[in-house]
Amino acid sequence: MSSPPLSPDELEVRLRAIGAERYHDKHPFHRLLHGGQLSLGQVQAWALNRYVYQAAIPRKDAALLARTEDRALRREWRGRIVDHDGDAHDEGGIERWLRLTDGLGLDRAYVVSQRGALPATRFAAEAYVRFVAERPTLEAVASSLTELFAPAIHAERIAGLLANYRFIDERLVAYFRRRLDQAPRDVTFALSYVREHARTPEQQAAALRALEFKTEVLWAQLDALHFAYVEPGLVPPGAFRPEC
Amino acid sequence: MSSPPLSPDELEVRLRAIGAERYHDKHPFHRLLHGGQLSLGQVQAWALNRYVYQAAIPRKDAALLARTEDRALRREWRGRIVDHDGDAHDEGGIERWLRLTDGLGLDRAYVVSQRGALPATRFAAEAYVRFVAERPTLEAVASSLTELFAPAIHAERIAGLLANYRFIDERLVAYFRRRLDQAPRDVTFALSYVREHARTPEQQAAALRALEFKTEVLWAQLDALHFAYVEPGLVPPGAFRPEC
Numbered sequence: 475m476s477s478p479p480l481s482p483d484e485l486e487v488r489l490r491a492i493g494a495e496r497y498h499d500k501h502p503f504h505r506l507l508h509g510g511q512l513s514l515g516q517v518q519a520w521a522l523n524r525y526v527y528q529a530a531i532p533r534k535d536a537a538l539l540a541r542t543e544d545r546a547l548r549r550e551w552r553g554r555i556v557d558h559d560g561d562a563h564d565e566g567g568i569e570r571w572l573r574l575t576d577g578l579g580l581d582r583a584y585v586v587s588q589r590g591a592l593p594a595t596r597f598a599a600e601a602y603v604r605f606v607a608e609r610p611t612l613e614a615v616a617s618s619l620t621e622l623f624a625p626a627i628h629a630e631r632i633a634g635l636l637a638n639y640r641f642i643d644e645r646l647v648a649y650f651r652r653r654l655d656q657a658p659r660d661v662t663f664a665l666s667y668v669r670e671h672a673r674t675p676e677q678q679a680a681a682l683r684a685l686e687f688k689t690e691v692l693w694a695q696l697d698a699l700h701f702a703y704v705e706p707g708l709v710p711p712g713a714f715r716p717e718c
Numbered sequence: 719m720s721s722p723p724l725s726p727d728e729l730e731v732r733l734r735a736i737g738a739e740r741y742h743d744k745h746p747f748h749r750l751l752h753g754g755q756l757s758l759g760q761v762q763a764w765a766l767n768r769y770v771y772q773a774a775i776p777r778k779d780a781a782l783l784a785r786t787e788d789r790a791l792r793r794e795w796r797g798r799i800v801d802h803d804g805d806a807h808d809e810g811g812i813e814r815w816l817r818l819t820d821g822l823g824l825d826r827a828y829v830v831s832q833r834g835a836l837p838a839t840r841f842a843a844e845a846y847v848r849f850v851a852e853r854p855t856l857e858a859v860a861s862s863l864t865e866l867f868a869p870a871i872h873a874e875r876i877a878g879l880l881a882n883y884r885f886i887d888e889r890l891v892a893y894f895r896r897r898l899d900q901a902p903r904d905v906t907f908a909l910s911y912v913r914e915h916a917r918t919p920e921q922q923a924a925a926l927r928a929l930e931f932k933t934e935v936l937w938a939q940l941d942a943l944h945f946a947y948v949e950p951g952l953v954p955p956g957a958f959r960p961e962c
Contacts, residue, residue, distance in 0.1 A: 495955060496955040496956070502950075502952065592938075593842075593931075593934035593937065593938045594838050594841070594842070594938040594941060594942065596845070597838070597841035597844075597845040597935075597938060598837075598841045600841075600844075600845055600848065601840070601841040601844055601845070604844065604848065686956070687837075689955070690837035690954070690956075693837065693954050693955065694836075694837045694838040694942070694954070697838060697942060697945050697946070697952070697954060698838065698938070698941060698942070698945075700950070700952075701941050701942075701945040702941070705949060705950045706944070706949045706950070708746065708941070708944075710934070710937050710938070710941060711739060711740040711933070711937065712740070712930070712934075
Protein backbone atom coordinates (compact mmCIF):
# COMPACT_ATOMS: atom_id res chain seq x y z
CA MET A 475 0.00 0.00 0.00
CA SER A 476 2.62 2.57 0.96
CA SER A 477 4.36 4.49 -1.78
CA PRO A 478 8.16 4.61 -1.94
CA PRO A 479 9.79 7.71 -0.47
CA LEU A 480 10.41 10.72 -2.67
CA SER A 481 13.96 11.52 -3.70
CA PRO A 482 15.39 14.65 -2.03
CA ASP A 483 14.86 16.56 -5.29
CA GLU A 484 11.27 15.41 -5.56
CA LEU A 485 10.70 16.40 -1.95
CA GLU A 486 12.11 19.85 -2.64
CA VAL A 487 9.77 20.27 -5.59
CA ARG A 488 6.83 19.42 -3.36
CA LEU A 489 8.02 21.83 -0.68
CA ARG A 490 8.37 24.63 -3.20
CA ALA A 491 4.92 23.87 -4.59
CA ILE A 492 3.44 24.67 -1.18
CA GLY A 493 4.90 28.15 -1.46
CA ALA A 494 3.51 28.60 -4.93
CA GLU A 495 0.05 27.72 -3.63
CA ARG A 496 -0.11 28.99 -0.10
CA TYR A 497 2.57 31.57 0.70
CA HIS A 498 1.15 34.85 1.93
CA ASP A 499 2.45 36.81 -1.05
CA LYS A 500 -0.88 35.71 -2.60
CA HIS A 501 -2.92 37.37 0.12
CA PRO A 502 -4.90 40.44 -0.98
CA PHE A 503 -3.62 42.39 2.03
CA HIS A 504 -0.08 42.20 0.70
CA ARG A 505 -1.19 43.36 -2.71
CA LEU A 506 -2.78 46.42 -1.09
CA LEU A 507 0.28 47.02 1.11
CA HIS A 508 2.83 46.76 -1.65
CA GLY A 509 0.67 48.60 -4.16
CA GLY A 510 0.39 51.73 -2.02
CA GLN A 511 -3.31 51.33 -1.43
CA LEU A 512 -3.27 51.54 2.35
CA SER A 513 -3.53 54.56 4.61
CA LEU A 514 -0.89 55.35 7.21
CA GLY A 515 -3.22 53.94 9.86
CA GLN A 516 -3.55 50.66 7.99
CA VAL A 517 0.22 50.40 7.55
CA GLN A 518 0.59 51.12 11.27
CA ALA A 519 -1.84 48.30 12.05
CA TRP A 520 0.18 45.94 9.88
CA ALA A 521 3.49 46.93 11.45
CA LEU A 522 2.35 46.71 15.06
CA ASN A 523 0.69 43.35 14.50
CA ARG A 524 3.66 41.98 12.63
CA TYR A 525 5.80 43.08 15.58
CA VAL A 526 4.08 40.37 17.64
CA TYR A 527 5.26 37.78 15.15
CA GLN A 528 8.79 39.23 14.98
CA ALA A 529 9.03 39.24 18.76
CA ALA A 530 8.03 35.57 18.89
CA ILE A 531 10.66 34.40 16.41
CA PRO A 532 13.68 34.22 18.74
CA ARG A 533 11.54 32.35 21.28
CA LYS A 534 10.57 29.98 18.49
CA ASP A 535 14.22 29.46 17.60
CA ALA A 536 15.18 29.02 21.25
CA ALA A 537 12.42 26.40 21.54
CA LEU A 538 14.15 24.45 18.77
CA LEU A 539 17.51 24.70 20.54
CA ALA A 540 15.83 23.65 23.78
CA ARG A 541 14.54 20.38 22.38
CA THR A 542 17.27 18.97 20.20
CA GLU A 543 20.29 16.88 21.17
CA ASP A 544 21.89 17.64 17.79
CA ARG A 545 24.77 19.96 18.63
CA ALA A 546 25.55 20.78 15.02
CA LEU A 547 21.95 21.81 14.51
CA ARG A 548 22.02 23.94 17.66
CA ARG A 549 25.28 25.65 16.61
CA GLU A 550 23.83 26.55 13.27
CA TRP A 551 20.40 27.51 14.51
CA ARG A 552 21.48 29.79 17.33
CA GLY A 553 22.65 32.34 14.76
CA ARG A 554 19.00 33.04 14.11
CA ILE A 555 18.52 34.20 17.67
CA VAL A 556 21.46 36.57 17.27
CA ASP A 557 20.00 37.85 13.99
CA HIS A 558 16.79 38.83 15.73
CA ASP A 559 17.96 39.84 19.20
CA GLY A 560 21.22 41.47 18.11
CA ASP A 561 24.64 41.60 19.72
CA ALA A 562 27.44 44.11 20.32
CA HIS A 563 27.90 44.60 16.58
CA ASP A 564 24.35 44.60 15.31
CA GLU A 565 21.13 45.91 16.77
CA GLY A 566 19.19 42.90 15.48
CA GLY A 567 15.99 42.38 13.54
CA ILE A 568 13.55 43.21 16.32
CA GLU A 569 15.21 46.57 16.87
CA ARG A 570 15.10 47.18 13.10
CA TRP A 571 11.40 46.36 13.16
CA LEU A 572 10.89 48.88 15.97
CA ARG A 573 12.62 51.52 13.87
CA LEU A 574 9.95 50.83 11.29
CA THR A 575 7.15 51.26 13.84
CA ASP A 576 8.91 54.38 15.26
CA GLY A 577 9.10 55.81 11.77
CA LEU A 578 5.41 55.16 11.24
CA GLY A 579 4.69 57.29 14.29
CA LEU A 580 3.74 54.53 16.70
CA ASP A 581 4.67 54.77 20.36
CA ARG A 582 7.38 52.21 21.00
CA ALA A 583 6.15 51.21 24.47
CA TYR A 584 2.68 50.62 23.01
CA VAL A 585 4.06 48.45 20.21
CA VAL A 586 6.27 46.43 22.56
CA SER A 587 3.41 45.92 25.03
CA GLN A 588 1.49 44.19 22.21
CA ARG A 589 -1.68 45.60 23.80
CA GLY A 590 -3.04 46.92 20.55
CA ALA A 591 -2.33 43.80 18.53
CA LEU A 592 -5.17 41.64 17.28
CA PRO A 593 -5.74 38.56 19.46
CA ALA A 594 -5.64 36.46 16.29
CA THR A 595 -2.09 37.66 15.66
CA ARG A 596 -0.98 36.59 19.11
CA PHE A 597 -2.71 33.23 18.76
CA ALA A 598 -1.03 32.55 15.42
CA ALA A 599 2.43 33.57 16.64
CA GLU A 600 2.10 31.42 19.75
CA ALA A 601 0.86 28.49 17.68
CA TYR A 602 4.13 28.69 15.78
CA VAL A 603 6.22 28.75 18.97
CA ARG A 604 4.29 25.76 20.35
CA PHE A 605 4.61 23.84 17.10
CA VAL A 606 8.38 24.17 17.16
CA ALA A 607 8.53 23.33 20.86
CA GLU A 608 6.36 20.22 20.60
CA ARG A 609 6.71 18.61 17.18
CA PRO A 610 9.63 16.43 16.08
CA THR A 611 12.79 18.37 15.20
CA LEU A 612 12.41 17.60 11.51
CA GLU A 613 9.01 19.30 11.46
CA ALA A 614 10.31 22.20 13.52
CA VAL A 615 13.05 22.76 10.93
CA ALA A 616 10.68 22.23 7.98
CA SER A 617 8.31 24.87 9.32
CA SER A 618 11.04 27.47 8.78
CA LEU A 619 11.12 26.81 5.05
CA THR A 620 8.77 29.66 4.22
CA GLU A 621 12.12 31.47 4.02
CA LEU A 622 12.46 29.83 0.63
CA PHE A 623 9.78 32.19 -0.54
CA ALA A 624 10.69 35.28 1.51
CA PRO A 625 13.32 37.03 -0.64
CA ALA A 626 10.86 37.65 -3.47
CA ILE A 627 8.27 39.18 -1.17
CA HIS A 628 10.89 41.25 0.65
CA ALA A 629 12.28 42.66 -2.57
CA GLU A 630 8.76 43.48 -3.76
CA ARG A 631 7.93 45.01 -0.39
CA ILE A 632 11.00 47.26 -0.28
CA ALA A 633 10.28 48.58 -3.76
CA GLY A 634 6.56 48.95 -3.16
CA LEU A 635 6.81 50.64 0.21
CA LEU A 636 9.46 53.11 -0.96
CA ALA A 637 7.68 53.95 -4.18
CA ASN A 638 4.16 54.24 -2.84
CA TYR A 639 4.19 55.80 0.62
CA ARG A 640 5.55 59.27 1.33
CA PHE A 641 5.94 58.33 5.01
CA ILE A 642 8.34 55.46 4.25
CA ASP A 643 12.01 55.99 3.54
CA GLU A 644 15.14 53.88 3.35
CA ARG A 645 15.65 53.81 7.14
CA LEU A 646 12.27 52.18 7.65
CA VAL A 647 12.90 49.27 5.30
CA ALA A 648 16.23 48.29 6.90
CA TYR A 649 14.67 45.16 8.35
CA PHE A 650 13.73 43.81 4.94
CA ARG A 651 17.06 44.74 3.33
CA ARG A 652 18.89 42.73 5.96
CA ARG A 653 16.57 39.75 5.59
CA LEU A 654 17.46 39.63 1.89
CA ASP A 655 20.90 38.47 3.04
CA GLN A 656 19.96 36.48 6.12
CA ALA A 657 17.05 34.40 4.87
CA PRO A 658 18.86 32.67 1.96
CA ARG A 659 21.75 31.69 4.23
CA ASP A 660 19.39 30.25 6.85
CA VAL A 661 17.22 28.46 4.38
CA THR A 662 20.14 26.79 2.65
CA PHE A 663 20.91 25.00 5.88
CA ALA A 664 17.29 24.20 6.74
CA LEU A 665 16.53 22.87 3.29
CA SER A 666 19.59 20.60 3.35
CA TYR A 667 18.56 19.38 6.77
CA VAL A 668 15.05 18.49 5.60
CA ARG A 669 16.30 16.88 2.37
CA GLU A 670 18.65 14.73 4.43
CA HIS A 671 16.41 13.84 7.38
CA ALA A 672 13.01 13.36 5.73
CA ARG A 673 13.61 9.87 4.38
CA THR A 674 10.49 7.80 4.91
CA PRO A 675 7.16 8.65 3.28
CA GLU A 676 5.80 9.42 6.77
CA GLN A 677 8.63 11.85 7.54
CA GLN A 678 8.25 13.48 4.16
CA ALA A 679 4.50 13.90 4.63
CA ALA A 680 5.14 15.38 8.08
CA ALA A 681 7.70 17.83 6.68
CA LEU A 682 5.30 18.94 3.95
CA ARG A 683 2.50 19.33 6.47
CA ALA A 684 4.81 21.36 8.73
CA LEU A 685 5.47 23.82 5.93
CA GLU A 686 1.76 24.02 5.18
CA PHE A 687 1.14 24.72 8.86
CA LYS A 688 3.60 27.60 8.70
CA THR A 689 1.90 29.10 5.67
CA GLU A 690 -1.32 28.95 7.70
CA VAL A 691 0.35 30.88 10.54
CA LEU A 692 1.33 33.65 8.12
CA TRP A 693 -1.93 33.68 6.17
CA ALA A 694 -4.11 33.81 9.27
CA GLN A 695 -2.33 36.97 10.41
CA LEU A 696 -3.19 38.74 7.17
CA ASP A 697 -6.78 37.49 7.29
CA ALA A 698 -7.12 39.08 10.71
CA LEU A 699 -5.54 42.35 9.55
CA HIS A 700 -7.67 42.48 6.44
CA PHE A 701 -10.84 41.77 8.41
CA ALA A 702 -10.14 44.38 11.09
CA TYR A 703 -8.61 47.16 9.00
CA VAL A 704 -9.70 46.74 5.38
CA GLU A 705 -12.90 44.81 4.80
CA PRO A 706 -15.31 44.76 6.50
CA GLY A 707 -13.12 46.79 8.84
CA LEU A 708 -14.40 45.57 12.20
CA VAL A 709 -11.74 46.21 14.83
CA PRO A 710 -12.16 43.76 17.73
CA PRO A 711 -12.73 45.24 21.20
CA GLY A 712 -9.50 46.60 22.67
CA ALA A 713 -7.37 46.45 19.52
CA PHE A 714 -5.51 49.35 17.86
CA ARG A 715 -7.74 51.91 16.16
CA PRO A 716 -5.97 54.02 13.56
CA GLU A 717 -6.38 57.78 13.84
CA CYS A 718 -5.63 58.35 10.20
CA MET B 719 0.19 54.33 44.84
CA SER B 720 -1.66 51.00 44.73
CA SER B 721 -5.43 51.05 45.10
CA PRO B 722 -7.14 48.89 47.72
CA PRO B 723 -8.58 45.60 46.48
CA LEU B 724 -12.14 45.49 45.21
CA SER B 725 -14.77 43.81 47.33
CA PRO B 726 -16.02 40.49 45.91
CA ASP B 727 -19.21 42.23 44.76
CA GLU B 728 -17.26 45.00 43.06
CA LEU B 729 -15.07 42.41 41.36
CA GLU B 730 -18.15 40.61 40.10
CA VAL B 731 -19.51 43.85 38.68
CA ARG B 732 -16.24 44.37 36.81
CA LEU B 733 -16.25 40.80 35.52
CA ARG B 734 -19.82 41.15 34.26
CA ALA B 735 -18.94 44.45 32.59
CA ILE B 736 -16.40 42.60 30.44
CA GLY B 737 -19.22 40.46 29.09
CA ALA B 738 -21.36 43.49 28.39
CA GLU B 739 -18.52 44.99 26.35
CA ARG B 740 -16.72 42.09 24.76
CA TYR B 741 -18.74 38.87 24.73
CA HIS B 742 -19.23 37.46 21.26
CA ASP B 743 -23.00 37.92 21.31
CA LYS B 744 -22.10 41.41 19.99
CA HIS B 745 -20.31 40.03 16.94
CA PRO B 746 -22.05 40.63 13.62
CA PHE B 747 -21.61 36.98 12.66
CA HIS B 748 -23.88 35.93 15.50
CA ARG B 749 -26.49 38.46 14.50
CA LEU B 750 -26.49 36.96 11.00
CA LEU B 751 -26.55 33.40 12.35
CA HIS B 752 -29.39 33.93 14.77
CA GLY B 753 -31.35 36.13 12.41
CA GLY B 754 -31.56 33.49 9.69
CA GLN B 755 -29.39 35.42 7.26
CA LEU B 756 -26.87 32.69 6.53
CA SER B 757 -26.94 29.98 3.89
CA LEU B 758 -26.68 26.32 4.76
CA GLY B 759 -23.04 26.43 3.67
CA GLN B 760 -22.29 29.31 6.01
CA VAL B 761 -23.99 27.53 8.91
CA GLN B 762 -21.96 24.42 8.06
CA ALA B 763 -18.78 26.49 8.16
CA TRP B 764 -19.74 27.83 11.60
CA ALA B 765 -20.58 24.37 12.97
CA LEU B 766 -17.45 22.64 11.71
CA ASN B 767 -15.20 25.41 12.96
CA ARG B 768 -16.92 25.56 16.31
CA TYR B 769 -16.38 21.80 16.56
CA VAL B 770 -12.64 22.52 16.88
CA TYR B 771 -13.36 24.66 19.91
CA GLN B 772 -15.78 22.11 21.42
CA ALA B 773 -13.24 19.34 20.95
CA ALA B 774 -10.58 21.39 22.77
CA ILE B 775 -12.73 22.07 25.85
CA PRO B 776 -12.22 18.76 27.71
CA ARG B 777 -8.48 19.04 27.06
CA LYS B 778 -8.64 22.54 28.50
CA ASP B 779 -10.48 21.25 31.56
CA ALA B 780 -8.05 18.35 31.94
CA ALA B 781 -5.18 20.87 31.76
CA LEU B 782 -6.69 22.61 34.77
CA LEU B 783 -6.96 19.31 36.68
CA ALA B 784 -3.41 18.48 35.68
CA ARG B 785 -1.93 21.58 37.27
CA THR B 786 -3.75 22.10 40.53
CA GLU B 787 -3.11 20.55 43.95
CA ASP B 788 -6.56 21.64 45.10
CA ARG B 789 -8.51 18.41 45.38
CA ALA B 790 -11.83 20.13 45.96
CA LEU B 791 -11.32 22.13 42.79
CA ARG B 792 -10.39 18.99 40.85
CA ARG B 793 -13.46 17.11 42.14
CA GLU B 794 -15.75 19.89 41.06
CA TRP B 795 -14.03 20.63 37.77
CA ARG B 796 -13.82 17.07 36.48
CA GLY B 797 -17.60 17.09 35.97
CA ARG B 798 -16.95 19.39 33.03
CA ILE B 799 -14.95 16.69 31.29
CA VAL B 800 -17.84 14.26 31.79
CA ASP B 801 -20.26 16.83 30.41
CA HIS B 802 -18.30 17.08 27.20
CA ASP B 803 -16.94 13.57 26.74
CA GLY B 804 -19.99 11.74 28.08
CA ASP B 805 -20.35 8.57 30.14
CA ALA B 806 -22.54 5.45 30.25
CA HIS B 807 -25.63 7.58 30.86
CA ASP B 808 -25.07 10.51 28.57
CA GLU B 809 -23.47 10.84 25.17
CA GLY B 810 -21.84 14.16 26.11
CA GLY B 811 -21.59 17.57 24.55
CA ILE B 812 -19.13 16.72 21.79
CA GLU B 813 -21.38 13.94 20.53
CA ARG B 814 -24.32 16.34 20.67
CA TRP B 815 -22.29 18.83 18.63
CA LEU B 816 -21.59 16.12 16.06
CA ARG B 817 -25.31 15.46 15.80
CA LEU B 818 -25.62 19.08 14.82
CA THR B 819 -22.94 18.76 12.13
CA ASP B 820 -24.49 15.44 10.98
CA GLY B 821 -27.85 17.14 10.71
CA LEU B 822 -26.33 19.93 8.65
CA GLY B 823 -25.13 17.32 6.15
CA LEU B 824 -21.44 17.38 7.00
CA ASP B 825 -19.40 14.19 6.88
CA ARG B 826 -18.57 13.26 10.44
CA ALA B 827 -15.05 12.00 9.70
CA TYR B 828 -14.29 15.28 7.91
CA VAL B 829 -15.55 17.32 10.84
CA VAL B 830 -13.64 15.26 13.41
CA SER B 831 -10.44 15.43 11.33
CA GLN B 832 -10.61 19.25 11.66
CA ARG B 833 -9.02 19.37 8.20
CA GLY B 834 -11.52 21.87 6.86
CA ALA B 835 -11.41 24.18 9.85
CA LEU B 836 -9.85 27.63 9.57
CA PRO B 837 -6.30 27.75 10.93
CA ALA B 838 -7.32 30.79 12.99
CA THR B 839 -9.93 28.64 14.75
CA ARG B 840 -7.33 26.06 15.70
CA PHE B 841 -4.90 28.74 16.87
CA ALA B 842 -7.55 30.35 19.08
CA ALA B 843 -8.70 27.06 20.59
CA GLU B 844 -5.13 25.99 21.35
CA ALA B 845 -4.36 29.40 22.83
CA TYR B 846 -7.15 28.73 25.31
CA VAL B 847 -5.81 25.27 26.21
CA ARG B 848 -2.31 26.71 26.68
CA PHE B 849 -3.59 29.59 28.77
CA VAL B 850 -5.29 27.21 31.19
CA ALA B 851 -2.26 24.91 31.27
CA GLU B 852 0.25 27.66 31.93
CA ARG B 853 -1.34 30.51 33.86
CA PRO B 854 -2.04 30.50 37.61
CA THR B 855 -5.08 28.45 38.63
CA LEU B 856 -7.05 31.57 39.51
CA GLU B 857 -6.67 32.87 35.96
CA ALA B 858 -7.49 29.45 34.51
CA VAL B 859 -10.75 29.42 36.48
CA ALA B 860 -11.53 33.06 35.68
CA SER B 861 -11.15 32.39 31.96
CA SER B 862 -14.17 30.08 32.17
CA LEU B 863 -16.43 32.90 33.30
CA THR B 864 -17.71 33.63 29.82
CA GLU B 865 -20.27 31.07 30.94
CA LEU B 866 -21.83 33.91 32.89
CA PHE B 867 -22.94 35.29 29.56
CA ALA B 868 -23.69 32.03 27.72
CA PRO B 869 -27.29 31.24 28.73
CA ALA B 870 -28.63 34.36 27.05
CA ILE B 871 -26.84 33.63 23.78
CA HIS B 872 -27.86 29.96 23.87
CA ALA B 873 -31.51 30.80 24.41
CA GLU B 874 -31.37 33.32 21.58
CA ARG B 875 -29.57 30.82 19.37
CA ILE B 876 -32.06 28.02 19.94
CA ALA B 877 -34.97 30.28 19.12
CA GLY B 878 -33.25 31.89 16.15
CA LEU B 879 -31.98 28.68 14.57
CA LEU B 880 -35.32 26.89 14.93
CA ALA B 881 -37.35 29.83 13.63
CA ASN B 882 -35.14 30.81 10.73
CA TYR B 883 -33.63 27.73 9.11
CA ARG B 884 -35.71 24.98 7.55
CA PHE B 885 -32.75 22.59 7.86
CA ILE B 886 -32.57 22.93 11.67
CA ASP B 887 -34.91 21.07 13.99
CA GLU B 888 -35.08 20.27 17.69
CA ARG B 889 -32.60 17.37 17.46
CA LEU B 890 -29.91 19.68 16.13
CA VAL B 891 -30.12 22.18 18.97
CA ALA B 892 -29.79 19.54 21.73
CA TYR B 893 -26.29 20.77 22.55
CA PHE B 894 -27.51 24.26 23.39
CA ARG B 895 -30.54 23.03 25.37
CA ARG B 896 -28.28 21.00 27.59
CA ARG B 897 -25.84 23.85 28.08
CA LEU B 898 -28.72 25.96 29.41
CA ASP B 899 -28.67 23.64 32.45
CA GLN B 900 -24.95 22.90 32.65
CA ALA B 901 -23.41 26.34 32.25
CA PRO B 902 -25.17 28.04 35.19
CA ARG B 903 -24.20 25.19 37.53
CA ASP B 904 -20.55 25.38 36.43
CA VAL B 905 -20.36 29.11 36.55
CA THR B 906 -21.79 29.33 40.06
CA PHE B 907 -18.80 27.39 41.30
CA ALA B 908 -16.25 29.24 39.16
CA LEU B 909 -17.58 32.66 40.11
CA SER B 910 -17.46 31.78 43.84
CA TYR B 911 -13.92 30.54 43.38
CA VAL B 912 -12.79 33.77 41.73
CA ARG B 913 -14.62 35.96 44.27
CA GLU B 914 -12.89 34.07 47.06
CA HIS B 915 -9.37 33.71 45.60
CA ALA B 916 -8.87 37.03 43.81
CA ARG B 917 -8.02 39.10 46.87
CA THR B 918 -5.14 41.41 46.03
CA PRO B 919 -5.41 44.14 43.38
CA GLU B 920 -2.88 42.17 41.31
CA GLN B 921 -4.91 38.97 41.49
CA GLN B 922 -8.08 40.84 40.66
CA ALA B 923 -6.47 42.52 37.67
CA ALA B 924 -5.19 39.13 36.51
CA ALA B 925 -8.64 37.56 36.85
CA LEU B 926 -10.22 40.39 34.87
CA ARG B 927 -7.56 40.09 32.20
CA ALA B 928 -8.09 36.32 32.03
CA LEU B 929 -11.75 36.84 31.27
CA GLU B 930 -10.88 39.43 28.64
CA PHE B 931 -8.47 36.95 27.11
CA LYS B 932 -11.26 34.40 26.88
CA THR B 933 -13.56 36.87 25.15
CA GLU B 934 -10.75 37.40 22.65
CA VAL B 935 -10.56 33.65 22.01
CA LEU B 936 -14.27 33.58 21.19
CA TRP B 937 -14.33 36.82 19.22
CA ALA B 938 -11.34 35.88 17.07
CA GLN B 939 -13.11 32.72 15.95
CA LEU B 940 -16.05 34.73 14.66
CA ASP B 941 -13.78 37.27 12.97
CA ALA B 942 -12.17 34.41 11.06
CA LEU B 943 -15.53 32.90 10.10
CA HIS B 944 -16.90 36.25 9.03
CA PHE B 945 -13.81 37.03 6.97
CA ALA B 946 -13.78 33.66 5.20
CA TYR B 947 -17.48 33.03 4.71
CA VAL B 948 -19.32 36.36 4.82
CA GLU B 949 -17.29 39.44 4.01
CA PRO B 950 -15.09 39.69 2.05
CA GLY B 951 -15.52 35.91 1.81
CA LEU B 952 -11.94 34.87 1.21
CA VAL B 953 -11.54 31.23 2.20
CA PRO B 954 -7.91 30.48 3.12
CA PRO B 955 -6.10 27.78 1.11
CA GLY B 956 -7.19 24.30 2.18
CA ALA B 957 -10.17 25.31 4.32
CA PHE B 958 -13.79 24.15 3.90
CA ARG B 959 -15.57 25.54 0.86
CA PRO B 960 -19.36 25.41 1.05
CA GLU B 961 -21.19 23.85 -1.86
CA CYS B 962 -24.37 25.70 -1.14
